[in-house]
Amino acid sequence: MPHKSPLRMASLSSSLRSFSPGRHLLLSRASPLSSRSPPKRLAFSIDFGGLSLIGTRSRNVGSRAKSSMAGTATESGEKKVEVFDTEEDLAVSLAKYTADLSAKFVEKRGAFSVVLSGGSLIKSLRKLVEAPYIDSVDWSKWHVLWVDERVVPKDHDDSNYKLAYNGFLSQVPVLPGNVYAINDALSAEGAADDYETCIKHLVKSNIVASSESGFPKFDLMLLGMGPDGHVASLFPGHPLVHENKKWVAFIKESPKPPPERITFTFPVINASAHIALVVAGAGKAGAVHAALGKSNSPGQLPVEMVSPEGELTWFLDKGAASKL
Ligand SMILES: O=C1O[C@H](COP(=O)(O)O)[C@@H](O)[C@H](O)[C@H]1O
Numbered sequence: 465m466p467h468k469s470p471l472r473m474a475s476l477s478s479s480l481r482s483f484s485p486g487r488h489l490l491l492s493r494a495s496p497l498s499s500r501s502p503p504k505r506l507a508f509s510i511d512f513g514g515l516s517l518i519g520t521r522s523r524n525v526g527s528r529a530k531s532s533m534a535g536t537a538t539e540s541g542e543k544k545v546e547v548f549d550t551e552e553d554l555a556v557s558l559a560k561y562t563a564d565l566s567a568k569f570v571e572k573r574g575a576f577s578v579v580l581s582g583g584s585l586i587k588s589l590r591k592l593v594e595a596p597y598i599d600s601v602d603w604s605k606w607h608v609l610w611v612d613e614r615v616v617p618k619d620h621d622d623s624n625y626k627l628a629y630n631g632f633l634s635q636v637p638v639l640p641g642n643v644y645a646i647n648d649a650l651s652a653e654g655a656a657d658d659y660e661t662c663i664k665h666l667v668k669s670n671i672v673a674s675s676e677s678g679f680p681k682f683d684l685m686l687l688g689m690g691p692d693g694h695v696a697s698l699f700p701g702h703p704l705v706h707e708n709k710k711w712v713a714f715i716k717e718s719p720k721p722p723p724e725r726i727t728f729t730f731p732v733i734n735a736s737a738h739i740a741l742v743v744a745g746a747g748k749a750g751a752v753h754a755a756l757g758k759s760n761s762p763g764q765l766p767v768e769m770v771s772p773e774g775e776l777t778w779f780l781d782k783g784a785a786s787k788l
Pocket residue numbers: 580581582583584585612613614624687688689690691694695696697720
């Protein structure tokens with residue numbers, strides 16, 4: 465296929481071989497999701513300043529409610545915040561959200577471009593590898609990239625690719641040639657340039673859409689967030705948060721190990737058609753509050769700079785929303 469360099473395909477397939485001789489083994493359907501009741505959500509909706517907050521039963525969140533019950537769909541350009549009683553409920557809803565977008569974009573464009581984060585996000589995707597989605601999603605149309613990656617070999621424990629492969633990609637029939645890992649033989653600078661070139665090929669061949677601003681417009685970006693409010697490998701106080709030309713940048717002194725990483729820049733993140741910001745655990749409640757609550761010093765955290773041209777949906781569990 466013209467959009468993939470032989471080097472990339474070779475390095476990718478060799479890494480797949482090294483992880484899974486059986487390649488894309490499907491999970492057993494032993495615990496079908498269809499037997500579960502859907503997660504409790506849309507118990508109420510709060511509307512403050514263009515932000516629609518949809519929750520379950522969190523008292524703190526509920527106490528801020530200004531408007532009535534809603535359960536309405538999000539309009540394009542709006543922010544939506546969903547709060548779930550448990551991370552399990554969050555994962556169930558995230559799977560449906562992702563599968564619905566997949567169906568929408570496969571019908572509209574014949575392809576679905578999905579950008580993954582590392583960290584806890586991967587575990588929260590676990591319901592996608594179960595029924596009904598394992599069978600209903602058109603996995604052959606998925607094109608998978610990473611919003612950031614650590615510059616380590618793909619079989620290293622710090623690799624976001626390895627994490628995603630073991631926790632998600634090896635269990636769904638995404639085509640190996642549609643998984644775009646970084647070239648781990650290059651320096652951080654070289655890997656960032658190479659990844660940007662790869663994305664330019666994907667845009668040229670319409671696998672990834674293009675925004676009016678000229679940046680790639682991914683169909684769905686699945687973002688995690690660190691307790692310090694970092695997203696991708698864009699850290700608080702680091703000058704990279706202001707990079708506005710490059711699509712992919714490198715960092716050699718990441719405050720969180722490992723130090724060498726590559727990362728999408730904010731213009732690319734914010735050109736996305738859809739962003740899901742997936743945050744679980746009370747340890748992240750402070751950063752969630754800074755981004756969504758009434759902060760005394762707004763705009764300090766990278767997560768506050770997530771502001772897509774399309775739709776932003778926060779998926780929070782009760783712990784993460786506990787300071788709202
Ligand atoms: O280092 C990273 O951290 C963030 C957040 O990770 P989490 O485990 O706290 O969810 C992650 O989104 C990013 O991709 C990763 O490289």
